[in-house]
Each structure stands twice: as structure tokens, then as C-alpha cells.
Amino acid sequence: MTPREAVAALPAYSAGKPPQAAEGFTPYKLSSNENPLGPVPAAAQALRDVSTLHRYPNPGAESLREALADQLQVPFSDIVTGAGSLGALTQLISAFAGTGQNGQKDEVIYAWRSFEAYPIVVRxxxxxxxxxxxxxxxxxxxxxxxxxxxxxxKTILLCTPNNPTGPALTHTEVTEFLKTIPQNIVVVIDEAYFEFVRSADPVDALALYREHSNVVVLRTFSKAHGLAGLRVGYAIAQPAVTDHLRKVAVPFAVSAVAEAAAMASLSHIDEVHQRVETIVQERDRVASALADAGWAIPETQGNFVWLPLGSASVDFAQAAGAQALAVRPFDGEGVRVSVGEPEANDRFIQLCRTYSGRPGLS
Known part of the structure; x- marks a missing residue:
């Protein structure tokens, strides 16, 4: 069978692989930017308490949207949920970019390297x-x-912190950037990792969305909340955007189980923040250790670090795999390594200390 021409030409999304067993090593997965601490206990309990699996969930996760609207102090109608922030992004691109009746393709601008799914969704x-x-x-x-x-x-995507390289944009530079962009272009601030940012001038995406009718904020419960397996994300935008998003939003995209867990996690947000801080401290420890070992890596504001290894990327990933560490290589570019359990981080640090090469940034 022959798919659409555009589909046949798509790059394949490559998810982080699980670790392979290696004698003498406990395996750890550091390839998917997952939260090693998992969800807060209340969210885990909420999963077990759902008794309506034979019923359809809320079509648009209305209960979760009400909870988000209350916590974020935004209108209920300004939130549209999706299956993870990727699902929310897919809905947004479907609504605002495509091929016109004249056969001309709309353009979507994004930084590269950035989130691997961007070209797939756009094309x-x-x-x-x-x-x-x-x-x-x-x-x-x-x-x-x-x-x-x-x-x-038609659309511009800003990934901050940028996955997989790590740096975050500042509020000042995004504010200035928006002054250069026509109001009819949708600007997406993809904040999958915003909870991990500890920079001096972090982007206040909610303030920017309130000030600009063309700004959309994307967020997820996959990272900080530790609910990656449930696929819960959402977009926040003014009605000029969300009125159209709701037309293409996938009904029932957020399951009843996922909605219950996300709401429970929101109601224990202080515990979520405590877990995030633990990961941030481990991230900073890893980054500092790499610097001491002679590595020059980009400043990271996510829950991962980026090793600009270029042609040695696959070799490094194989070396990590030999020690039961799964990392995410981007062939010819670099390796992204998630912050994991302390033992996993220690093993990764030791590998970096002994690995030859240690390229710097020119």
C-alpha cells in the first residue's frame, strides 16, 4: 500500500531505547527525559481509585481544565487539552498550518536541533x-x-528549555522577539520542561499569552509530574486561537485515568515542586562534574544534559550501553542524557571522566 507522498517522506520518530543488560551493572534508562522519581503518591492512588473504565472520559477533560484554570488563574476557555504536549501541538499545527487551496504550503519556523517531532508534525x-x-x-x-x-x-515554535541541547530562553529576549513578529503569526512557547528552569530571567509565558493574542503556551504532565505514561498535555491561548483548536481537538484524548492522576498531582503541587528540586540539584551536580572532567557543554535548564560529541555520538552511546546505561544519541550531532537516579548519574559521570574526546564548544 502507498501512503501519501508527504507521509512516505517523513523521518521516523526515534524514541529513547531501554537499557540492555550488562553483567555486574544495574540497568538505567537515561534516554527519554523521564522523571526517575515517578508521580506523587496521591496521583498514583488516583489511578487505582478510578472505577469508570467502562465509561467514556470527559470529552475535553473539563474537570482538569477547571483545576488548571483555578491554579494558573486563566480562563477555563483558554485551555485545550491533548495527549501530551505533543498531542496539543499536533492539534495546533493542524488548525493553523497546512496546504492552501492554491497548493501553496504554509511555513512553520523552529530552531534545530530541537524537539524531534517538530518536522514530523509539520510535514x-x-x-x-x-x-x-x-x-x-x-x-x-x-x-x-x-x-x-x-x-x-503561519507558526513559529520556541522550545524552552530547548530539547535536546538544554538552554532556556529569557523573558527579555522573547519579549523583544515578539515585537518583530506580525500578530497574524502564531508563536508557540513549548514549555515541556519549564518547571526545571532556574535562570535569572525565566520566560513568564503566561504573562506573554495575556499580552499577545497570537501566543500559545504548551505544557505537559509528563516531565515534572512524572506522568509520561498517561499522556496529558495542554495548550493555553486566547480565544482567537482556542476557538479553532477546539474544532480539531481529538475527543477523549485524555483518558479518565489520566485526568484523575493529573488532577491529584495538581492538588499536591508542593510535593511535585520538591521532586523537581531534587532533580535540579542532581542536574547541577552532573553538569558541574562534567565541567570538572574537562567537558564543555551547553548550559542546561531541563532535566538532561547535552554532549556535543558530533561523529563520536553513537560510539559514546555504545560505551554507555556496555555499562547498562541507555542514552539518546543523535548521530553526527550529540548525545542527550537524562538526569536519573543518583547511582545512574554517578556511573554516567565516571564514564565521562574516562571517555576520550571530551569536545568543547568553539
């Missing part, structure tokens, strides 16, 4: 992706992204 919708290389320090080149705007640009 599947029938739009043209415009990848703007990140700077050598792994940061978005916002000036170049502004220069890439044309009369066909």
Missing part, C-alpha cells in the same frame, strides 16, 4: 518546515528566526 499537516540552526552554544538564534519569516509563515 504531516502538509506544511513546510523551516529549520533555523541553533547557535554553537545550543541556544535559539532568534535574530535568524525573525529573518526567516515570510508572507507564508
Amino acid at each position: 504531516t499537516a502538509g506544511a513546510q518546515d523551516v529549520a533555523v540552526p541553533v547557535a554553537e552554544d545550543g541556544r535559539h538564534d532568534l535574530a535568524a528566526m525573525t529573518e526567516a519569516v515570510t508572507d507564508r509563515t
Whole structure:
């Protein structure tokens, strides 16, 4: 069978692989940016308490949206849920970018390397992706992204902190960037890892969405909340955007089990933040140890670090695999390593201390 031409040409999404067994080593998965601490106990209990598996869930996760609206102090109607932030993004691209009746493709601009799913989502919708290389320090080149705007640009994606390179945008630079972008272009602030940011000038995405009708904020329960297996995400935007998002939103995308767990996690947000702080401290410990070992890596504000290994990326991943550590190589570019359990982090640090090469950033 022959799929659509655009589908046949799509790159395949490559998820982080599980660790392979190695004699003498406890295996650890550091390849998918998962939360090693898992969900808070109340969320785990909420899963067990769901007794309505024979019933359809709320069509648009209305109960969760009410809880989010109350906690974030945003209108209920400004929230649209999806199956993870990727599901929310897919709905948004479907609504705002594609191929016009004249056969001309809309353009979607994003930094690269960034989230691997971006080109897949954009091309599947029938739009043209415009990848703007990140700077050598792994940061978005916002000036170049502004220069890439044309009369066909419909959407711009800002990933902060950037996955997989790690740096986060600042509120000041995003504010200035928005001044250069026409109001008819949707600007998405993808904040899958925002809870882990500890920079001096973090992006206040909710303030920007309130100030700009074309700004959309994407968030997820997969990372900080430890609910990656349940797929819960959401978009926040003004009615100029959400009125259209609801038309393409997948009904029942958030299951009853997922909604219950997400709401329980929200009601214990202080515990969530405590777990995030534990991961942040481990992240900083890992980054400091790598610097002491002679590595020059981008500043990371997520729950992972990026090793700019270039052609040695696959070799490093194999070396990690020999010690039962699963990491995420991007062939020819680098390796992303999630912050995991302390023992896993210790083993990773020791590998970095002994691995030859240790490339720096020019």
C-alpha cells in the first residue's frame, strides 16, 4: 500500500531505547527525559481509585481544565487539552498550518536541533518546515528566526528549555522577539520542561499569552509530574486561537485515568515542586562534574544534559550501553542524557571522566 507522498517522506520518530543488560551493572534508562522519581503518591492512588473504565472520559477533560484554570488563574476557555504536549501541538499545527487551496504550503519556523517531532508534525499537516540552526552554544538564534519569516509563515515554535541541547530562553529576549513578529503569526512557547528552569530571567509565558493574542503556551504532565505514561498535555491561548483548536481537538484524548492522576498531582503541587528540586540539584551536580572532567557543554535548564560529541555520538552511546546505561544519541550531532537516579548519574559521570574526546564548544 502507498501512503501519501508527504507521509512516505517523513523521518521516523526515534524514541529513547531501554537499557540492555550488562553483567555486574544495574540497568538505567537515561534516554527519554523521564522523571526517575515517578508521580506523587496521591496521583498514583488516583489511578487505582478510578472505577469508570467502562465509561467514556470527559470529552475535553473539563474537570482538569477547571483545576488548571483555578491554579494558573486563566480562563477555563483558554485551555485545550491533548495527549501530551505533543498531542496539543499536533492539534495546533493542524488548525493553523497546512496546504492552501492554491497548493501553496504554509511555513512553520523552529530552531534545530530541537524537539524531534517538530518536522514530523509539520510535514504531516502538509506544511513546510523551516529549520533555523541553533547557535554553537545550543541556544535559539532568534535574530535568524525573525529573518526567516515570510508572507507564508503561519507558526513559529520556541522550545524552552530547548530539547535536546538544554538552554532556556529569557523573558527579555522573547519579549523583544515578539515585537518583530506580525500578530497574524502564531508563536508557540513549548514549555515541556519549564518547571526545571532556574535562570535569572525565566520566560513568564503566561504573562506573554495575556499580552499577545497570537501566543500559545504548551505544557505537559509528563516531565515534572512524572506522568509520561498517561499522556496529558495542554495548550493555553486566547480565544482567537482556542476557538479553532477546539474544532480539531481529538475527543477523549485524555483518558479518565489520566485526568484523575493529573488532577491529584495538581492538588499536591508542593510535593511535585520538591521532586523537581531534587532533580535540579542532581542536574547541577552532573553538569558541574562534567565541567570538572574537562567537558564543555551547553548550559542546561531541563532535566538532561547535552554532549556535543558530533561523529563520536553513537560510539559514546555504545560505551554507555556496555555499562547498562541507555542514552539518546543523535548521530553526527550529540548525545542527550537524562538526569536519573543518583547511582545512574554517578556511573554516567565516571564514564565521562574516562571517555576520550571530551569536545568543547568553539
